[in-house]
Amino acid sequence: MRVPVSWLREYVDLPTEVTARELAAKLIAAGLEVETVEEVGADISGPIVVGRVLEIEELTGFKKPIRHCRVDVGAANGSGEPQNIICGARNFSEGDLVVVSLPGAELPGGFKIGARKTYGRMSEGMICSASELNLWEDHAGIIVLPEGTAEPGTDAFELLGLREDVLDIAVTPDRGYALSLRGVAREAAALYEVDFRDPAEAEPIEENGEGYPAEIADIDACDRFVLREVSGFDSDAPTPMWMKRRLALAGMRPVSLAVDVTNYVMWELGQPLHAFDRTKLSGGIVVRRAEAGERLETLDHVVRDLDPDDIVISDASGPISLAGTMGGLDSEIDDASTELVIEAAHFSAPNVARMARRHNLHSEASRRFERGVDRELPLRASARAVELLTRLGGGRPGGLTSVDPKVPGPAPIVIAERHAARIAGVDYPEGTAARRLRQIGCEVVEEGDTLRVSPPSWRPDLTDPNDLAEEVIRYEGYENIPSIPPRAPVGRGLSPGQRLRRAVGRALAGAGFTEVLSYPFVGERDLDGLQVEADDARRDALRLANPLNDDEPFLRTTLLPGLLKTLVRNVGRGFPDVALFEMGLVYLPKEGMPAAPLPGVDRAPTAEELAELEAAIPHQPRRVAAVLAGDREPAGWWGQGRAATWADAIEAAREVGRAAGVEITVRPGRYAPWHPGRCAELYVTVDGGEVLVGHAGELHPRVTKAYGLPARTAAMEVDLDPVERAREAVRAPEVSTYPVATQDVALVVETSVPAGEVEAALREGAGELLEDVRLFDVYTGEQVGEGRKSLAYSLRFRAGDRTLTAEEATAARDAAVAVAAERVGAVLRG
Template identity: 75%
Template sequence: MRVPLSWLREYVDLPADVTARALADRLTLAGLEVETVDELGSDVKGPVVYGRVLEIEELTGFKKPIRHCRVDVGDANGTGEPQEIICGARNFAEGDLVVTSLPGAELAGGFRIGARKTYGRMSAGMICSASELGLWDDHSGIIVLPEGFGAPGEDAIGPLGLREDVLDIAVTPDRGYALSLRGVARDTAALYGVDFRDPADVAVAAPTGEGPAAEVDPALCDRYVLRGATGFDPGAPTPLWMKRRLHQSGVRPISLAVDVTNYVMLELGQPLHAWDRAALRGPLRVRAAGAGEKLETLDHVQRSLDPDDIVIADDSGPVNIAGVMGGLTTEISSTSTEVLVEAGHFDAMHIARASRRHQLSSESSRRFERGVDSAVQLVAATRAAELLAELGGAAVETAYTHIDRTAEREPVTVRASHAGSVAGVDYPEGTARTWLRRIGCRVEEEGDLLRVTPPSWRPDLTDPNDLAEEVIRFEGYENIPSIPPRARSGRGLTAGQRLRRAVGRTLADAGYHEVLNYPFVGERDLDGLQLPAEDGRRAALRLANPLNEEEPLLRTTLLPGLFKALARNVGRGFADVALFETGLVYRPRQGAGRAPLLPVDRGPGADELAEIDAAVPEQPRRVGAVLAGDFERAGWWGPGRAATWADAVQAARDVARTAGVELEVEADQHAPWHPGRCAALYVRVGGERLLVGHAGELHPRTVKAFGLPERAAAVEVDLDRIERARPPVVAPEVSTYPVATQDVALAVDASVPVGLVSAALAEGAGELLESVRLFDVYTGEQVGEGRKSVAFTLRFRAGDRTLTAEEAGAARDAAVALAAERTGAVLRG
């Protein structure tokens, strides 16, 4: 909502020394966030004066019509002689009063005015258009002022309002009253403790007879007003002051009838609609749209109506989507002389749904869906009709329609000290009563209790906490002391939180960059993963109101988001990428029903909690990573190394090592990984072998579906399962005795996983073994076709003595013997 300060001052006796920025700070602290203060015309410098066109000479011989004008600017030019100005506009004549900028002036945008010779004549200044002055957008010609507006030579900057401070307020959905000068002025008056002049506080004479016929569905509209104006001059111009205020408020001037309804809407907050009465057929009806009905709206779009839409209809059918946009066939035209003004109080939820359904957000719908005053309709319609009469020569009909089915608001009972209890501040006695009355509430005191009846313009005030918020915001949020909570001793991060942070640090240290993706996917993403129809990851929860229609499902795996992030980075020139994400996935339970809607006046029972838990999907925490390009870059230190499936497996090992868990790796086939380069990852929990994830190179079809680089690799593991497998943390014993190192090279069948060989060596080596590490894999003629050589370093150490060569050799031989027994390994010389 854009609020010109001069317009606001018409309703509030603000002290003269209050600046726009000071007011913006006060309003922001009171809950009306002022995003910017626009100082319109601050860059306009004089002399900009009124001028009278004395003589016009038409110049010929040029590609476009050019006029040489002599303009009376009084003594503003220092000589009193007429000013010679070249102008190309055609919409003015001799004797017209215009706005003239003289040499030395500077207009909006840094446009400086000087004297120069052009088209063979001297031009000293410029006759200005509304756009050049920054008054409003109008490129049709220069601005011609009405008689009596000013005398030649007088300054035009002040009287025309070229300089104005405008507050741009970001109105939250619960404060619809602030979408009007009336609402902002009331809050301003309360903040400064000054008088407020309510523009809606006017008496409207009773009707002298029956007005236009109307039928209203009370479930859709509880107050409806129709006022007619006859003899309207459709050619009557909108006055300059109204155009200027509309432009400052962000509304484009169109025509007098439309401008009047917009002006009253900005002033009072009540959206209005004006019809060409001659185009209506029969009585108006406020009803729900019928199935299959259509309406061409003012934006020339044919719209299919929904039974949930509120429409205004006559005998020909719908002529207006109530509260959203009017119909094309009944709009005010250049020949309309009979005007019918409508003001209604429509159901906010219907308007909000219609606006979203038709993707049609208007100034009217923005106000209705936030809640408008249910008592201002008659005043607003009357105000608009009287402006049409005053500015357009119309006569206001004394007979009008006013259907009122509004109900009295029920009072809200609240303790006088409730606001202080909520804020944690001891407010003085009477504070709540004072502020609530200032915003228009009717307050009755009953001991320590207040019976508060909110005003019609505050539909958002419905319970004690709403009233407390009003008191607190006017007392000042900044006056609430900031007292940080003190954590109890011994409390801190949980074991799971520490593990998640440690995993993140480990992967970051390994060269991965963390990303946070939206938890939404689409069927296309699941197809791109090459998931079979029976795969459990296809059973995804569908959102009732997705942000993106192409991604309406909650993710069952982290991989699609990581793939898209990888493709986006590669597409922007980063060829070597390693990303990881830690987050939840959502796996629906079989046979789960809907979660119950619980009351708010009590806590849930055990049965209700169980029902909620049964409806909520399982949400395991996963860690996923994806990598492509070079994992180790080339440089002066040597050649680089491309990322492979082995790096993805190593990322899983790093995660498991951080958790203190041993990971077992086996070959597997699992989408979306390449069948020959996929590893299944296991941990042991109490003797049970538990699958925790997969890693490896991605399937070429998946690579193509997501636009990934060739040979891209990925890993995804279940962090919750890894955490469950964590052994108790025991401080390691550190031996001061030296280590004994033994290397072994074993030849095994190429199909034997290296992990099995490593596990057999570790078990066979016994308790003296400190670690076993693979350092080489070789295939070639020396080991034979279909076989491979794997070399390990075994480290032995005793805690109470220095090992002898015989002890280290015996442990090594035992390790080799068990590996040979289990895997068929043969020791190489």
């Protein structure tokens, strides 16, 4: 909503010293979203004045008509002599008043005016058109001012409104009244506590006889309908310059006087109007729902198939307008229209909103009806339009038709006088609530400590005490509400789950992973890409009733789809080496889970309803997942670098375990979407038993192809809930002052034996002296035989109370090797 400040000042006595930016700040503080303050005409400077054309000499011999004009500009040129100006426009004559830019002026776009010789004559300035001054869109030629407008030499800046401050307000859905100068002026008047002049309070106009016949067939679609006639209208009457300028500043293109008046009144009062050509109407007008199979060609020359939910204005020929949205082509006014019927109505806001979306037809009228229009405005707005049409375009007012089913208004709202003060936590002076509510147009009856409030017709958004409290608080100033931070209860900090999540996030970030946040929505295509079987539990996903994207209608049952799509996006934009992780919830339906109930909003839910809601909530375990592609270690002068492999995904899972203080056991496994030969199952010990918490490894080639991933992409996913249950009390490590004894051992085992099982056997056999086991080499080749591999481990031994002897370290090593030989058939490599 664009609001020219000079237009606004007609209805509210703003202090003269208040600037547009100060006004914008005041409106923003009260809840109106002023996006910009545009200084229109700031790029225009220099002498631009009124001039009178004294002589016109037609120059010949050129490709286009050229005129040499002598123009009286008074004393504006410093000499008082007529100004010689070359001009190609043909829409003015000798004696006309025009607008002249003298040498030294600068027009929009940096166009500087000077004296120069052209077409063999000296031209000392320019006679201006509206387009050249950015006044409004006009291709008719230069501006011809009405006789008596001003004397030659008069400055044209104020006369034409060349410089203007315009507020651009983003009107939220609950403040439809602000889509008008009337609404914004009322806000400004209340904020500055100055007088407000309601433009809807116009002088009554004379009505001549009965108006055009009309009726309402569906009161739910329309509960107020007004028609006013104008006869003998001069269709050639021009729109006055002041109206053109205001419409242009508001962002609307001037068209013709009849159309411009309806747009002007809509911007001024907020009531959309529509003008019919009376001679094109047949029979009485009926406001009704569309019938199946009906069609209407609207003003934009589109033939539309109507829906039975559409509200139409019809006559004997059928639909002639989409109510509150756009008129029909067959009944529109044209350059020959002299008999007009002005329509103003109050249509159902939800119906208009659905129509606009259904037909993809969003107009200035529908924007206002969607947000709620004042039901009492149709009579006043139509009268204002008729007054302007008859005053500016001749003719005389005709009959009036007013269909008013007398729908009962809302009941008064009872509110405690101190209600707003209690909500804001501010001790407002007594009487503040009543005073502020009266400023916005409410009728307030004071009954002791309570107020009985009847909201005005232009505020359909005020429906309960809290709405009224908000009005009081915003006018008193949100900035006056004290900032009181909540006090944290003594002795409470982060929960164990929060500490775990922070530790895991820091660990993965420290390992080189970047955290991302994905939408929790997936589709069948995502699960197909993961090569998930038809009977896999991950396909049993919850479908959203109203998904944001029809291709992603389910809540996710795994974190991998979002991570993989993020990985593809990064690789596609030139970042081939990527390591990402995400922590979040997945949503798993519970067996026999009922549909969620919909309790009413007029009361708190009962215990039974709360139990039903709880039963309808899916199981929501928290997981962490990571994906890797490209180089894990970049190449450079320091070395060759290393590509990310399945082992890095397993190590990421181990990082999660280390951050949680939990040992993660790794075993071979098969699970989509991982490669069958490069997939690890991840276990933790909970209450003495092993629990599967996730998988890690290299993704299957079909998965990388389906998602467009780089080859050998690796991933892991771990369920954090059992990891948290497996955590024990964190203990600080004991630091021994005695030296470490290191023993290396190389064991030959079958290729199918996992290194993790060998390590577990070594740990068990080495006993309490063992401090750490690290695999530092894997060898396969002729020296160990086909189908076998050599695993080299470094074993660190240390005692807390003495220095170990070589014999003790060797004995512990031999014990470890013996258990490995027994468990996995390991043989010492010679």
